[in-house]
Amino acid sequence: MLRPIKHLRSIRAKRFLSTCESYFPDEPKAPILKTSTIPGPKSEQLNNELGEIFDNRATYFVSDYYNSKGNYISDADGNYLLDVYAQISSIALGYNNPELIKTAKSDEMTNALINRPALACFPSTDYATILNEGILSAAPKGMNKVWTALSGSDANETAYKAAFMYHHTKRRNGDFSAEELESVMNNELPGASDMVILSFDKGFHGRLFGSLSTTRSKAIHKLDIPAFNWPKAPFPSLKYPLNEFEAENRQEEDKCLQEFESIIKSYNGKVAAMIIEPVQSEGGDNHATPYFFQQLRKITQDNDVLMIVDEVQTGVGASGKLWAHEHFDLPSPPDMVTFSKKFQAAGFYFSNPELQPNQPYRQFNTWCGDPSKALIAKTIYQEVVKHDLVNKTASIGNYLFSNLKSLAEKYPILNLRGENFGTFIAWDCKDANERGKLLLSLRNKGINIGGCGDYSIRLRPPLVFEQKHADIFLSALEDALKEL
Amino acid sequence: MATKYFPNEPTGPKVVQFPGPISTAKKESLHKVFDSRATYFVVDYKKSIGNYIVDVDGNTFLDVYAQIASIPLGYNNPALIEVAKSDKMINAIVNRPASGNFPAEELEETIQDLLAVAPKGQNQVWSGLSGADANELAFKAAFMWYQAKKRGYATAFSTEENDSVMKNQSPGSPELAILSFERSFHGRLFASASTTCSKPIHKLDLPSFNWPKAQFPSYKYPLDKNEDANKQEDQRCLDIVEDLLKNWKCPIAALLIEPIQSEGGDNHGSSFFFQGLRDLTLKYGSLLIIDEVQTGVGATGTFWAHEHFNMSPAPDMVTFSKKFQTAGYYFHDPEIVPNVPYRQFNTWCGDPARMILGGAIGKEVKSNDLSAVCKRVGEYLYGKLEALQAKYPTYFQDLRGKDRGTFIAWSFESGATRDKFLTDMKQSGINMGSCAETSIRLRPTLVFEEKHADILLAAIEKVISGY
Incomplete structure (x- = not known):
């Protein structure tokens, strides 16, 4: 009895396996918060030490990249934040993407690094x-x-x-x-x-x-x-x-x-x-x-x-x-x-x-x-094509946008923009002060997010951001907006 | 060290056919997508080893140019392979951080490794991506420092500054200059190209800041027979610098110079000249960027070339x-970090991936005392070149780089002879580079030893004796 059911489940699971799940089977299901505020004490301490030799005044928190995974960035205190800022819009395929790791470990990469x-x-x-x-x-x-x-x-x-x-x-x-x-x-x-x-x-x-x-x-x-x-x-x-x-x-x-x-x-x-x-x-x-x-x-x-x-x-x-x-x-x-x-x-x-x-x-x-970066770019492009990540981002963007539009009816989400523009979405807050509060509140709810302009918030998630991530984000945002 | 790192390093060059057919074909096909007109030959880096670079036609060259002076420890150095395959490196490559906002836990350690080989007197570093980038970041630091001195480090910007800067106008975008030297090279982005003054081709058709150029000493060689004349030359150039610092049409925030x-x-330039520059920059309130x-x-036989000059203060x-x-700038004054x-x-x-590699290179150089190896090999090489100079004076004019490790150069009568020499050297299995109009420069790796010098010297004599 058990065998066929197990078999069936594995087939079903496979059929519904998202790109993100196939890359990151162990991605956290939700933000994990170990400290009541972020940055936590360990992050603060490391950042103070870093400040002796590096201009650290723009630090959000000190990150643990070894343990970051997919859409989640981990910090020195063991928090896991859903990252819709992604290194100022520069992480394409999530943290520790296995295909990029493969490229990074390849002989071509070693060659490109040491014989530049x-x-x-x-x-x-x-x-x-x-x-x-x-x-x-x-x-x-x-x-x-x-x-x-x-x-x-x-x-x-x-x-x-x-x-x-x-x-x-x-x-x-x-x-x-x-x-x-x-x-x-x-x-x-x-x-x-x-x-x-x-x-x-x-x-x-x-x-x-x-x-x-x-x-x-x-x-x-x-x-x-x-x-x-x-x-x-x-x-x-x-x-x-x-x-x-x-x-x-x-x-x-x-x-x-x-x-x-x-x-x-x-x-x-x-x-x-x-x-x-x-x-x-x-x-x-x-x-x-x-x-x-x-x-x-x-x-x-x-x-x-x-x-x-x-x-x-x-x-x-x-x-x-x-x-x-x-x-x-x-x-x-x-x-x-x-x-x-x-x-x-x-x-x-x-x-x-x-x-x-x-x-x-x-x-x-x-x-x-730099050939080592050209190799990474090659893998990024090939993965984008293989998993149809551009079209997926277009459709998840539409989902995200329509939900934000609904939220905008109840809360001060002003000048929402980026419709039909993938996840490249932004809106205005009432002023810089309120934006600051919202960003901070979201961070403490486990969302890492960035601003732009004088009073805007921008979404810049990686291309492996999916509906489940959007749902977590939207619910955290609604909570934060309620508390404003 | 070469034997320890590279037990299988070739014992000499081998030229099958140069330029070879595969290299020529590949150069052409690359050009369809990437400008390859400056290509010497197409390289098989996987086969290159130690001091030897191997091209796609199987030619093996002793490389004393080393990617325009940028390969420190030879091709496929095993210590660097280990670093490239480390978890730290893989992590740095696949999770490249925006380090100003989200520094990695290990960033401090990575930076400490770079600071472990900082020049004397420096204890901070800011990282960039290339030489041009490093220089321009240093210029920015200098300009912000200069204005902060005037305004007060903690003083807020005025409304007028905030408004005018958005129109690229003074006082927010102040008229300030970086002073550099004739014949200098500091990079090719817009500000760095404005300080570069080596060849017109580097600069033509680019808008540039109208920044001043002083004169760099032109010495008579050999140095030990021309001490008085050269000292006079130093003073003449220092006077020009002083005149520019005093009288240039706008303030000079920093003076920028290469040790060579x-x-x-x-x-x-001599220690006297560099100390003179240090004194003048202090006197007129400008920064000194090396x-x-x-x-x-x-x-050059010391980790940093300017350490030969014992400038005080640093x-x-x-x-x-x-x-x-890795690239960037070292500094020590906390007010060189901008106020906000x-x-x-x-x-x-x-780029942490490159910073990690830089840290590892620093450690290898220090722990194997490779600067001392360069000093020793350089002395050996220079002595032999002096002997060749005595024999063939026409082809060894102004031999320079005594006591500067393997950082050696000399000049020919004309660019044409120099270029012919370089081509003939390639046919003899030596990959070599030129500089300025009539000079050649030696830029081998730090694992270049007496046995490599002997091969180089024999090839040089063979080529020159045929002229």
Whole structure:
């Protein structure tokens, strides 16, 4: 009697085994709270010790990554939190994903770690294959080349360099002049460029000097750092819910488009490229409609301005498409798409061969990327495809959104956004103070969650976030909102 | 150590055909997706071992370039293989943390391992991802420090600063400069490229900050026969630095310099010159940043090259990358940490996988005293090169790097001869690199020993004697 039943159960279990369960059979069923507040005493103590040698003032809690699992991050006190922040949106497949562990333990990985090549001079025999089977298989529509870098800032800055060199080469028609060769060594025109990159109000594109000059999210990111005096355009402020404000929002977008066009046409100097996030993430999860992005693409093409789409935070599946800009159905692909974070590898995609400078050693550095990260990116992409994680994220996002919408009828969940945009969801709180309280209260209920902008909360779970996790999150959120 | 690490290291190079057909084909196919125009040859890293790099055609080269001076302990070093396979490494790779927000329990230990080899006088470190990144993070620290000095470390930002900075305008985005030197190389991102001054090709068509350049001494060689002239040259350059610190159109927050200008031609400066810089930066309230990206981690015979100069007090920041595999800057003044969090910040704040590797490299170098090995081998190599110089003076101009371990370079009459020499050396089984217009530089690993030096020297003499 028992045998067939057991057999039946195992079949049933198998049929209903989710991707998350297949990766993480031991994932906690719910948050586990060992201390009444987080950070707990051990976390506090370790953080104080760490503070002697590391700027620890931004620490949420000290983590135990060995014991973290799937959607749950473990801390030094043995708490397990459901993590919908996921290392500032940079964990793709959950903690300790067995497939990534396999890759990390492979001979290829060992080789990539300990024999790190100067890739452009001495590429490894398998680098083309690693790129082709991983990063390039994942390329957005219309892109077939990549330049690899090390971080989101680095990816954006190498894209800017490509943009500047592209435009100058087109204008020059031949060799560098003696005057250019001489003046550039004094950081002066004409060898140095007076072209600019245009970005948008509230955009975030990194914190090195070129990328920081395009970052416009918060003063604290920028204060005291010399910057290029580059122009910025307004990003639309849409009214929510979108379907109730279609006319107003269209007007707002048209206004921003006009201003954008007027800046690039009247700018005293050449705008080499514009950079924009599909959703302004650090700046508050600000969305614009496909119409806005389609028009931007037309205007950039008509005015010979390159379009760089910064998918550092939005890329790799969370929006319900592999690349968020694929939601926009652009009339032609962007010129460059930058990536980092969840992909672990960083860089920019492109297709126009003229975005490779006319000579070698111009877009160049010692390492030109990191094969160990390219290997991880390859596994991430292959797993995303194998388990259809993009579509799953789209559908779990819809579930999450509709439940949040219901909660918004009862509680102060303002300007809920990210409908049909996977789990890339955010909303506003009444003010920064209330946001702070809500984030803290959720953490003490076992949810690790992050803010963005001045008073918003953003959801950034990994791609293995499923309905059961959504339910736990939603119920904790409702409790926290009730207590406010 | 080479024998202990690599019992199966080849006993010499072997050139089958160079450039080989497989390498050429693979270079072309890589170029379809990744710019490979700078490729020397395509490498089989799994077969490379110790001081020998093996290409896909089965050519085996003695490697004295070592991935542009970035392989510390030879290819496939067993101690590093062990670290790469450790649980700590696997954990760091698959669970890469946003260390500023969610530091790992083991982060402190990881950082302590980097601090264990900190330059004298430094006790803090901030991690980055590359040399350019390390330098730019150091610039940011310098600018924030400079403004905090003016404003008061604990003083809040003014409304005007908060507003103007969002438009990239002063006073929030202040006009401040980093002073660097002609012929220097500090990286290729926008601010680091603004301090780089080695070759136009590194800089052309990029917007740059209009920051000043001082002159780096150009010595007459041999040093011991030109002491007076070189001292005068030091003073001439120090006077230029002082003039810029006093009179540049905006304040100079920091002075940035390599202990040996590497990409720019292996240009050396004396202890007198570096102490002079230290004194001037103190006098004018600027920070001194030493860029040890290429010179650091043992190759000059001390762990950090600037330790040869015995500067007092210690420099304010020391940047590193390359051979350390991890990148960042060391410092010691607590006010180099900005006054509030999230100012020196980014998603990852370094890469624990690379930091762990850096810690392990530091331990291997220390416990096997590989800096001393470099010193010893360097003396041997330099002596033999001096002998060759006496024999073939035209091909060994301005031999430099005495008492600087294996960090040795010399110049040719012309770029054309130099380039021919490099090609001929490859045919003889030596992978070697150039710097500046007419120089070659030796950048072997720290496990390069007398027997490797003998192979290198024999190949050099064979090639040169044919000219």
